[in-house]
Amino acid sequence: MTARSSALPSRFAGLSIKLIATIIAVILLVEVIVYLPSLASFRANWLDNRLRVGVVGARVLDAVPDAMALPRSLTDRLLTSAGAYAIVYRREGQSQLIELADPFTPDVVVTADMRQRDLPSLIMGALDTLLAGPGRTLRIVGPGDLDQTMVELLMPERPLRQEMLDYSVQVVVISLALALLTALALYLLASYLFIHPVRRLTENMLAFRQAPENGSLIITPSPRRDEIGIAERELAAMESDIFTLLRQRRHLADLGLAVAKINHDLRNTLTSAQLLSDQVATLDDPKVQRLAPRLVTTLDRAIGFAQSVLDYGRQTAVPPVLAPTPMRALVDEAAFDARLAGHPAIAFSNGVPEGLVLKVDAGQLGRALLNLLKxxxxxxxxxxxxxxxxxxSLAVAAAPQxxxxxxxxxxxxxxxxxxxxxxxxxxxxxxxGGxxxxxxxxxxxxxxxGGQLSLVDQAxxxxxxxxxxSALLVKNQAG
Ligand SMILES: Nc1ncnc2c1ncn2[C@@H]1O[C@H](COP(=O)(O)OP(=O)(O)OP(=O)(O)O)[C@@H](O)[C@H]1O
Ligand SMILES: [Mg+2]
Structure with a gap:
């Protein structure tokens, strides 16, 4: 097993916190989108209410021939109930005005024309009121109660702005509470349905990976029939496969070790027997002379077998050590070891050019060639x-790669x-004997x-x- 391992994130760094954060963010985003139109409509209602008081005042103005003649106390009360400095009533090109007894001089006057009721202008107006500083004077313009009449109210903007701010604070508080409550409810649901089971899976994987030979760590799948249930059952199957394989591999490794030991001793014993048989072969007895060569070949074969098993065991473990190697010489050497060089009956041709140098493990590649030639x-x-x-014959050819x-x-x-x-x-x-x-x-x-060995069909x-x-190619020219 590799030493690399990943720790399980704490409860609030993993899936749960991502889920809660996403839910809150989405709800707040929705609230912001809903907030602007609702703020605009809040302001429009407020302005409409004021206008309505203005219209009542306008009626009074309309009823008397000369507005200036109205008693001060009456007009003042009218204006204070509308929260206005002045009311103007326009009808067929004429206009009448009542204003507070105390004269006032407005600095900045903004107009809120309630005849324009499209949403973008209402939103722009609301934002303008909210973002402007205090101290502005508001001129509310709207239709009167009769055709072709118009009412205008002049009043401080401050109360409107204050109420809009209060409203906004309420919206923020309610939105936050709503977002938190929803997130909590969804979190509990998701936690029960997904996060808890996924955590159980993750914890089990981490624990099993640390000690895969411990069979008690194999997960017990729950009876769920959804994707998580499938994942649990698959994980359990995979873990028990790994557990079995590991056990098998350990047994095989133990066996291999035992075989290697037996084989090693066997080879030594056989070598002693070979020495004896060599001596026996020198005896003059004709019977011995007849049997001895067979004894020698049998022992040779047995030693060869023991040796190649030992070599195989040793060789599989060692990675190749690459070094530039002249290939023609390597092939000549392999042919010599394979007893092909100078063979009485078989002709051998080495077709490797003199200048071919490859970066290989000379010992290992020589052995591969030796086996093929042998x-x-x-x-x-x-x-x-x-x-x-x-x-x-041994020939060389260039291949695509x-x-x-x-x-x-x-x-x-x-x-x-x-x-x-x-x-x-x-x-x-x-x-x-093979x-x-x-x-x-x-x-x-x-x-x-990084190469391949394959059989090529021939007639x-x-x-x-x-x-x-080609990465192993160092040089491919004569000289
Ligand atoms: N050039 C060849 N022509 C005919 N048969 C071949 C040739 N090369 C391999 N074989 C066959 O393939 C078999 C497997 O070869 P391999 O080299 O793997 O084992 P072996 O030669 O029997 O034993 P070892 O090489 O381990 O002493 C050989 O027994 C032989 O029958
Ligand atoms: Mg062979």
Whole structure:
């Protein structure tokens, strides 16, 4: 297991806080969108109410021939009830005015024309009132009660603005409370339905990853039938698979270790026996002379088997150490080790150009080539005189993204039994005394170099292509 591990976020750093924050943000956004029209309509109502008082005042003005003649106390009361400094009543081009006894001089006058009732102008007006400082005078203009009449009220803007501010504070408080309440309710629901079960899954995964050999940590799925239930059941199945696999792997590793030990001792014992048999072979007794060579070959084979199993065990663990290697020499060496160089019957041709240098693990790649060449020799030797002029060749060709070393012979071709389990360790052998490791090892080496080993179908003989990626190419010229 790797040491890397992720800790579970605290309750408010994980899903829950994201959920609550999102709900509150969405509700507040909706409130802001609703707030502006509602503020505009609040202001319009307020202004309409004032205008209505103004219209009542206008009626009084209309009823008397001369407004100036009205008693002061009456006009003042009228104006104070409307909260206005002055009321103007316009009818057919004439206008009448009542104003407070105390004269006033307005500085900044803004007009609120209540004949314009479209939403954008109402919103703009509301924002203007809210954002302006105090001290402005408001001129409310609106239709009178009769046709072609108009009423105007002059009054301070301050009370309107104050009421709008109070209203806004109320909206903010209510919105916040609503957002919090909704978020809390949704959170509790989501927590029960999703967050809690997801947390249980996450906690279980973290714990199981720390100790996958502990079977008691395998999650017990709940009977839910939704996606979370499926996830729980799948996780439980996956965890028990991993648990079984790990146990199997440990057993296999233990077994492998035992086999390696037995094999090691066996090889040493066999080597002692081989020394003895070599001595026995020197005896003059004709019977011994007849049996000794067979004894020697059998022991050779047994030692070879023990050695290759040991090598296989060792080799799989080591990654290749890459270094620039002249390939022609490497192939010559492999051919020599495969007992092809100077072979009495088989002709060998090394087609690798002198200048080809690849960055490879010379020991490992040499072994892969050795296995391929040895197989070819063994096949040709087994075929004997059935093959007219036996030959093995190693050719090089450029491939789209690399270079291919082909080992081919004109032997009998792969037996069907070998073809079935080709490249599978201990399984692929179809010849007496074969371990079935040669091709498996060669393929592993090719793959460890980022390449591939494959069988190429041919009419005559056998051909294996060893592909190596162009990244390994150091030099490909003569000299
Ligand atoms: N060039 C070839 N021509 C014919 N048959 C081949 C050739 N190369 C491999 N084979 C067949 O494939 C089988 C598997 O080869 P591999 O090298 O994996 O195992 P092996 O040669 O039997 O044993 P080992 O190489 O471990 O001593 C061989 O037994 C042989 O039958
Ligand atoms: Mg072989």
């Amino acid at each position: 197989n070819a020799r063994e096949a040709l030797e087994a075929a004997g005189p059935k093959v007219a002029s036996p030959q093995v 690399g270079i291919v070393l082909s080992v081919s012979d004109n032997g009998p071709g792969l037996p069907p039994r070998a073809r079935e389990n080709l490249f599978v360790a201990f399984e692929g052998s179809a010849r007496a 371990t079935g490791l040669g091709l498996a090892i060669a393929r592993e080496i090719a793959e460890a170099h 005559i003989g056998t051909r294996f292509d060893l592909f190596l990626p």
